[in-house]
Amino acid sequence: MFDALLYIVIIMGPAVLMTYVEAYHSSNRAQLWGGLPQTTWYKNPWVISMMLTVLSFLYISGMWVFVLEDQPNELVFSYILFMTGAILWAPLTLVALHRQEKLWSVAAALWLTALGSIGFFINTCTAKQTNALMITAALICMLHHVGFDALYWWLTWHPRDTAKPFFTSEKTESKTNYDTLNFF
Numbered sequence: 221m222f223d224a225l226l227y228i229v230i231i232m233g234p235a236v237l238m239t240y241v242e243a244y245h246s247s248n249r250a251q252l253w254g255g256l257p258q259t260t261w262y263k264n265p266w267v268i269s270m271m272l273t274v275l276s277f278l279y280i281s282g283m284w285v286f287v288l289e290d291q292p293n294e295l296v297f298s299y300i301l302f303m304t305g306a307i308l309w310a311p312l313t314l315v316a317l318h319r320q321e322k323l324w325s326v327a328a329a330l331w332l333t334a335l336g337s338i339g340f341f342i343n344t345c346t347a348k349q350t351n352a353l354m355i356t357a358a359l360i361c362m363l364h365h366v367g368f369d370a371l372y373w374w375l376t377w378h379p380r381d382t383a384k385p386f387f388t389s390e391k392t393e394s395k396t397n398y399d400t401l402n403f404f
Contacts, residue, residue: 224296226285232303243310248317252310254377266368273364276357280340288349295343302336302365305329317379327374334370337362 308329344358
């Protein structure tokens with residue numbers, strides 16, 4: 221059993237969940253989505269990817285902790301990077317929303333998590349006892365955290381209600397309602 225990795229997951233995992241629960245209870249929770257599509261959950265590619273990523277994370281963590289005997293020290297570093305970024309993302313994003321600024325510390329938290337997931341993938345691919353399912357799970361985890369979170373979410377998220385995001389996939393038309401405009 222990979223004790224060090226188990227302790228990291230047991231200690232830092234609930235901390236990640238607590239920050240997300242607190243973010244959910246925030247009055248700014250709607251702004252946490254950035255430019256991610258806000259459709260029905262089963263039509264939302266980000267939600268589907270997130271669910272697959274959680275399952276993938278649980279699978280690869282269980283394999284590393286309980287099954288595989290190859291226990292590289294670099295993997296512990298990857299988990300620390302991953303969990304630290306995951307713990308920091310929600311509070312830093314809420315601070316950015318409060319300040320109405322796009323803080324680079326939020327990007328740093330996203331990239332800590334993304335780099336940790338890249339480490340998962342590299343360690344899984346180079347392990348002696350790995351299997352195709354574990355490599356696929358690590359790939360899913362990496363693609364979600366790099367593609368959806370660190371790149372897409374960061375580029376489409378803007379902490380000001382009045383400002384337009386840098387990039388969005390939503391096609392919305394802006395129509396002016398002349399009945400409600402106030403003129404000088």
